[in-house]
Amino acid sequence: MEKWGSQSAPPTIWGMTWFFRTISWHRRKIAAVLAALGAFALLTHFSGAAEPSGRVVIVTHAISAGAALGAGDVSVAAVPEALIPAGALTDPDEAVGRSAAVSLAAQTIMQPPLLVSGAPPPKGRSLVPITVLDAQLRDILSPGLRVALVSSMGDVPGIVTDDAVIHTMPQVASSSLVTTSQAALVLVEVPSALAPEVSMLGQSGQLSIFLSG
Numbered sequence: 001m002e003k004w005g006s007q008s009a010p011p012t013i014w015g016m017t018w019f020f021r022t023i024s025w026h027r028r029k030i031a032a033v034l035a036a037l038g039a040f041a042l043l044t045h046f047s048g049a050a051e052p053s054g055r056v057v058i059v060t061h062a063i064s065a066g067a068a069l070g071a072g073d074v075s076v077a078a079v080p081e082a083l084i085p086a087g088a089l090t091d092p093d094e095a096v097g098r099s100a101a102v103s104l105a106a107q108t109i110m111q112p113p114l115l116v117s118g119a120p121p122p123k124g125r126s127l128v129p130i131t132v133l134d135a136q137l138r139d140i141l142s143p144g145l146r147v148a149l150v151s152s153m154g155d156v157p158g159i160v161t162d163d164a165v166i167h168t169m170p171q172v173a174s175s176s177l178v179t180t181s182q183a184a185l186v187l188v189e190v191p192s193a194l195a196p197e198v199s200m201l202g203q204s205g206q207l208s209i210f211l212s213g
Contacts, residue, residue, distance in 0.1 A: 053078045056109050057089040063104040064199075066127035066187055068120060069095050079109065087111050099127050102185065116167065116187060118143070126195040127167055129185040130202025132209060141166045141186055141209070148212045149188070151201055160198060162212050165189040 058077045063069065074092045089095055089110040099116040108114070121127055130149070132138050141147070148162040167187040186209075190198050201207045 052081045054081050054084050054088075055079075055090060056084055057092050057095055058110065059104050059106060059108050061106045063100045065100055065103045065129035065185055066116075066199075068097065068099050068127075069115075071096050074110065077107075083109075085109060085111055099187075101187070102129075118167070121167070121189045124192055125189050126192045127187050128190055128195050128198045128202060129187055130198065130207050130209075131184050131205045132186045133184055133205065137209065138184075138186060143167060146212050147188070148210045149190070149198060149202070150208045150210055152206050152208060153201070157208070160201065160207065161190055161194050163191060164198075164209075 055076050056079050057074050058079075059069075059073055060075050061073070063073060071092065074095050076090070076092060089112070095110050095115060097120065099120060101114055101116045104114060116127065132141070143166055145166040147164050147166060149160045149164050150157050151160050165188065167189050185203075188198070188202075198207070
């Protein structure tokens with residue numbers, strides 16, 4: 001039987017040597033082919049059937065509670081159907097001119113409970129949210145009720161205004177649309193000149209409400 005000497009190698013070893021040499025010589029071409037295959041796979045993945053979507057109204061930037069929505073505050077966007085909540089608005093005119101019932105983050109899909117119902121405040125007056133932690137007090141604050149807002153800052157409480165009116169209350173306290181802190185907000189209509197002060201004190205819990213008639 002013929003034996004392989006020190007200067008010869010079995011066919012299997014020669015075959016492996018040829019294979020690895022071929023890989024080494026053509027590694028750049030092989031790498032290019034693999035890269036092309038990878039790109040093709042990505043294109044195939046992203047060019048597949050598009051997920052069903054619908055067009056809904058979203059806010060284009062953060063909106064504070066009580067702020068009136070203008071044409072530049074909302075737009076129509078395509079959203080996957082799985083993410084569209086029931087009752088989502090589809091026409092910007094349904095939101096423009098109305099006020100936000102709660103603070104809205106950018107890209108929020110608009111729904112009726114997120115908007116204040118009723119007429120906007122008259123000229124010279126603004127809607128401002130204030131925190132009312134007492135649930136029993138919130139229950140008796142009906143729209144149109146005139147109240148006084150008293151600041152608890154300092155040693156002696158001071159009346160910020162006795163010309164505040166409870167606005168239409170959004171019924172969203174039990175909805176997943178709002179957080180617990182948002183559900184504790186009450187919208188009051190006050191003179192526009194006092195709106196910044198009322199907003200600052202009211203949302204930090206430093207205002208008390210007293211019925212004035």
